[in-house]
Every structure is written in structure tokens, then in C-alpha cells.
Amino acid sequence: xxxxxxxxxxxxxxxxxxxxxxxxxxxxxxxxxxxxxxxxxxxxxxxxxxxxxxxxxxxxxxxxxxxxxxxxxxxxxxxxxxxxxxxxxxxxxxxxxxxxxxxxxxxxxxxxxxxxxxxxxxxxxxxxxxxxxxxxxxxxxxxxxxxxxxxxxxxxxxxxxxxxxxxxxxxxxxxxxxxxxxxxxxxxxxxxxxxxxxxxxxxxxxxxxxxxxxxxxxxxxxxxxxxxxxxxxxxxxxxxxxxxxxxxxxxxxxxxxxxxxxxxxxxxxxxxxxxxxxxxxxxxxxxxxxxxxxxxxxxxxxxxxxxxxxxxxxxxxxxxxxxxxxxxxxxxxxxxxxxxxxxxxxxxxxxxxxxxxxxxxxxxxxxxxxxxxxxxxxxxxxxxxxxxxxxxxxxxxxxxxxxxxxxxxxxxxxxxxxxxxxxxxxxxxxxxxxxxxxxxxxxxxx
Ligand code: SUG
Numbered sequence: 212x213x214x215x216x217x218x219x220x221x222x223x224x225x226x227x228x229x230x231x232x233x234x235x236x237x238x239x240x241x242x243x244x245x246x247x248x249x250x251x252x253x254x255x256x257x258x259x260x261x262x263x264x265x266x267x268x269x270x271x272x273x274x275x276x277x278x279x280x281x282x283x284x285x286x287x288x289x290x291x292x293x294x295x296x297x298x299x300x301x302x303x304x305x306x307x308x309x310x311x312x313x314x315x316x317x318x319x320x321x322x323x324x325x326x327x328x329x330x331x332x333x334x335x336x337x338x339x340x341x342x343x344x345x346x347x348x349x350x351x352x353x354x355x356x357x358x359x360x361x362x363x364x365x366x367x368x369x370x371x372x373x374x375x376x377x378x379x380x381x382x383x384x385x386x387x388x389x390x391x392x393x394x395x396x397x398x399x400x401x402x403x404x405x406x407x408x409x410x411x412x413x414x415x416x417x418x419x420x421x422x423x424x425x426x427x428x429x430x431x432x433x434x435x436x437x438x439x440x441x442x443x444x445x446x447x448x449x450x451x452x453x454x455x456x457x458x459x460x461x462x463x464x465x466x467x468x469x470x471x472x473x474x475x476x477x478x479x480x481x482x483x484x485x486x487x488x489x490x491x492x493x494x495x496x497x498x499x500x501x502x503x504x505x506x507x508x509x510x511x512x513x514x515x516x517x518x519x520x521x522x523x524x525x526x527x528x529x530x531x532x533x534x535x536x537x538x539x540x541x542x543x544x545x546x547x548x549x550x551x552x553x554x555x556x557x558x559x560x561x562x563x564x565x566x567x568x569x570x571x572x573x574x575x576x577x578x579x580x581x582x583x584x585x586x587x588x589x590x591x592x593x594x595x596x597x598x599x600x601x602x603x604x605x606x607x608x609x610x611x612x613x614x615x616x617x618x619x620x621x622x623x624x625x626x627x628x629x630x631x632x633x634x635x636x637x638x639x640x641x642x643x644x645x646x647x648x649x650x651x652x653x654x655x656x657x
Contacts, residue, residue: 214327214398214589216468217269218524219363219600220260220582221322222610222643223253224275224314225636228622229574230306232313232348235421237457237516238576245574249314250618252571256317256582257610259567263536264602267529269593271600272610273319273363273584274643276355277653279312279633283351294630301628310348312627318577319584320388320462321349322356324433327392327587328369329400332438335371336592338364339433341386344378345424353378355652362649364586366595373436376429381411384429387584388460389449391467393489395498397587402492403439404472405430405446406461406479408454416480418454425460442495445488448480457516462580464515468525468533471560473503475515501560510550518544520551522578525561532562536579538569599648609646613639 231243264270281293287307289296300308316322323338331337340357343349353375364370376382389408394401407430408423409415417423427446434444449461453475458464465474470493472486479485482504490500505520515521517540524536535554541547554561567579588596599606617639619626626632637655644652651657 212329212398212589214329214587215269216397217271217586217588218263218583219271219273219319219586220256221273221317221319222275223249223256223317223572224278225249225618225639226278226312226622226632227252227314227317227571228312228624228627230309230313230624232310233346233459233576235454235457235459236576238574242574244624246621246623248571248620249622250614250620253614253618254611255569255571257607257614259569259579259582260602261607263526268526270602271596272602272606272647273322274359274647274649274652275314275640276316276352277640277655278314278636279308279627280351281311281633282654283311284308293633297628297630297633308627309624313348315349316352316356317572318581320581321386322584323360324384324386324390325584325586326403326437326439327397327401328589328592329394329398330392330403330437330439330443333371335369336364336586336588337371337373337437339373339384339436340375341384342375342378342382343385344380344383345385345422350378358652359649362652363597363600365597369592369595376432381426382429382432383424383426384433385425385460388462388581389425389430391465391472392587393467393470393493393500395470395496398589400443400496402489402496403434403444404467404489405434405444406449406465407446408449415448416451418451420455421457421459423449423451423454443492445485445492447485450477450480453477453512456512458512459576462522463519464512464521466521466523466525466580469527470498471501471503471525471533473521473525473535473561474505475510475512475521476504476506477512503559503561505550510546514544514546518547519573519578520547522580524579524583533560534563534565535561536565536567538573538578539566540573542566597648599646613642613646617642
């Protein structure tokens with residue numbers, strides 16, 4: 212069946228800030244306590260969506276979550292009215308207030324793992340919201356994320372939205388950031404590629420310095436829930452030494468689209484075996500797999516981590532040309548820029564490079580690929596999606612004005628103590644649910 216890939220980007224929320232919450236994510240830690248600009252962050256993300264929509268890509272929007280999460284703060288013992296809860300948390304446990312205030316849901320590559328209907332046993336599109344159990348500020352996302360997804364993919368005859376896996380280290384799941392789907396055509400049955408950082412019960416190497424967030428057990432559970440065919444799945448372990456170098460998700464070192472995998476030479480344990488397996492699985496479906504591998508001598512892992520070369524989007528244009536969407540940090544790194552320039556001088560699966568300013572998100576370790584959740588849809592499924600979330604001129608104009616009306620242009624760590632931020636954020640989200648036709652998805656609306 213004819214199908215296409217849609218990208219659903221997370222709209223950056225009004226509380227976007229730099230709290231240094233993600234040990235193992237180099238950018239998050241090194242920008243801790245710097246002053247954020249939520250308005251600029253939201254506009255940078257919105258402009259990416261608009262430009263990709265203008266180029267003919269199917270582009271959707273996912274809403275931010277309610278932050279600060281007074282619910283989290285109450286669950287750890289702060290009492291009183293909402294303002295008192297925030298004020299006490301700011302005084303007694305600023306780190307918990309920061310976790311409750313993170314706009315981290317903007318990185319929708321971590322919202323869920325998605326399997327297209329062509330791959331699943333029951334012929335529905337399956338979503339499993341990620342439990343994000345590795346970090347407190349992210350572990351509180353999945354319940355609300357599930358509600359947003361259900362408001363957008365509501366038709367249960369076409370979409371199955373699972374509950375997140377139990378949020379415990381053995382089943383740490385980070386969603387689509389560690390998952391790639393290959394297929395000759397989007398609508399044909401594909402091969403689903405799950406990358407994990409460690410196994411809880413099995414053998415295998417483990418990183419020493421930074422945590423591995425995704426387990427093999429979680430990846431297998433998601434594949435099982437989605438009803439995937441064993442002969443069309445591949446599980447691979449990320450190299451522990453690259454996790455120790457700051458590659459906290461696989462999408463910081465590899466990206467795939469259709470039959471292409473673009474990755475660093477040090478991405479996986481036993482890398483040749485990974486290519487062989489992907490090649491064999493795709494071959495069984497009549498497709499030819501291509502790995503475009505970047506050598507350490509061209510781009511080091513450290514350069515990949517600082518530039519986010521692989522946290523790019525690899526997209527197919529209507530004319531079949533493959534486009535690589537990179538952050539502007541790639542142009543600012545001489546070796547990465549030279550590598551990208553070299554693509555124009557030889558035959559590779561990448562035909563074009565598009566550059567975006569996503570500076571605000573990048574400072575928290577979130578590049579173009581982190582900001583989007585891929586959902587392959589056929590025509591009937593597209594027709595069942597909430598129509599208000601598709602990016603177009605009118606939605607862009609409304610959201611741009613909405614950001615101007617509600618967002619601050621400066622947010623320092625100390626500002627999280629300001630109880631007015633909660634009221635501002637709720638007012639913004641309340642209006643957003645009308646713009647996106649979501650219904651009452653937020654707790655404060657219920
Ligand atoms: O989980 N950063 C996010 C970045 C997620 C990037 N996503 C993908 N690679 N797909 C994280 O580490 C930092 C928040 C702070 O420090 O304030 C943060 O959560």
C-alpha cells in the first residue's frame with residue numbers, strides 16, 4: 212500500500228531551561244545554569260517544521276506537557292496551594308523543582324517507539340510511550356505523552372497506543388531514539404532495528420563512565436508488544452565506549468531511512484555483523500541495504516557528539532532524492548563541514564544537505580532528530596489523524612503568534628521559583644489545546 216513517513220516535532224514548551232539534568236549527555240551538563248530563551252527555542256523548532264512542510268514533507272506537531280509538574284512535587288511531599296508547593300520546592304529541593312520544570316518532552320524521538328501497520332501482526336500502527344526511566348525529569352513524561360498521542364491518533368481500529376513498560380532499570384526504554392525502521396518503500400513490510408546500551412540479564416560489555424539508558428530486555432518487549440515478525444527485526448548493542456564518550460542515545464551516532472544507514476564506524480558492537488544482519492533481512496524483502504559509514508579519521512566520535520552530525524534527519528523527497536537535515540553546529544566544525552562538503556563530490560545515498568539553527572535545543576543535547584517522532588502512515592491512517600496538527604501556513608502563523616503572546620525570552624535557573632511561570636504555562640497550553648483541537652488533555656483542564 213502507498214504510504215509516507217510523517218515527522219511529528221515536539222513544540223518547545225514555555226519552561227525550556229538549562230538545568231544540567233542529564234548526566235551522560237555532554238551538552239546538558241556543560242550548559243547547566245546558563246540562561247535559556249524559551250521564545251527563541253520554540254521559534255527555532257517551529258521554523259524547522261515549517262521549512263520541511265514547505266519542502267513537501269509530511270510534518271506534524273506534538274504539544275508540550277504541563278510544566279512545572281506540580282503533581283511530581285506533591286508526590287514527593289510538598290503541600291499547600293500550587294504557589295506554596297513551588298516556593299517550598301525552590302527552597303528545599305531546587306533539583307526536584309528543576310526536574311518538575313523541564314521542557315524535555317520537546318525531544319519527541321523519546322516520546323515513543325512506533326511500528327507502522329505494514330510491520331505489525333494486527334495491521335495497526337503501534338505506539339509504545341517510552342518510560343524514560345533513566346532520568347527523573349523524563350520518567351514523568353509517559354503518562355501525559357500517552358494522552359497526547361491518544362488525542363491525535365484516536366482511532367483504535369487503526370492505532371494502538373500501549374502503556375509504557377514498567378519504569379525500572381531492567382526495562383529502561385528511550386523510544387524511537389534507539390529504533391530505526393528500514394524498508395524499500397514506506398508502505399511495504401520493513402525491518403525494525405533496535406539498538407540497546409546494555410542487557411540487564413544477559414552478558415555483554417557495559418559502559419563504565421556514563422549510564423546506558425536502554426536495555427535489550429526493553430527493546431525486545433517493545434518488539435513483542437508491537438507484534439513484529441522475528442525475521443524482520445534486528446537487535447544490536449551500542450558500543451559501550453561511545454556511550455562513555457557522550458552518545459547517550461543511538462540517534463547521536465546513527466540515522467537510517469528506507470534502505471540507508473548513515474553511521475559512525477564505532478557505533479555498534481560487532482559492526483560488520485550488524486550490517487550483515489540488516490542486509491540479509493532486507494534482502495529477504497527484495498531490498499538492498501547500504502551502510503554509509505564515517506571513519507574516525509574523517510569525523511571523530513568527539514566531533515560527532517559536539518556537532519550532532521548523526522542526529523540528523525534523513526528524509527526522502529517526493530522526487531526520491533535523500534536529504535540530510537543537520538544542525539548548524541555541523542557547519543561550524545571544520546572536519547564535519549569538510550565531510551559534508553565531500554558528499555557533493557562523490558556518489559552517496561545523500562543527495563542534499565539542509566542546515567538549521569536549533570541552538571537552544573542543541574544546548575540541551577537535542578538536535579534535529581531528537582525533535583521529531585517518525586510515524587509511517589498510509590492514506591487511510593493519515594485520514595484518521597487529528598487534522599489540526601499538520602503544519603501549514605495557517606498553523607505556522609497561529610503558533611508563531613501564540614509563542615509571541617505566551618513565551619518569555621529569558622529563563623534563568625532562579626526563575627523556576629517564580630510561581631507565575633506555572634500560570635503562564637497553563638494559559639499557553641490551554642490556548643494550544645484549542646489551536647490543535649486536542650480536547651482537555653492536561654490535568655489542569657480536567
Ligand atoms: O534526555 N536532554 C535530553 C536530550 C534528549 C535528546 N534526544 C535524543 N537524542 N533523541 C536528554 O538527555 C537536558 C535537560 C536539562 O539538562 O535541562 C535533557 O533532558
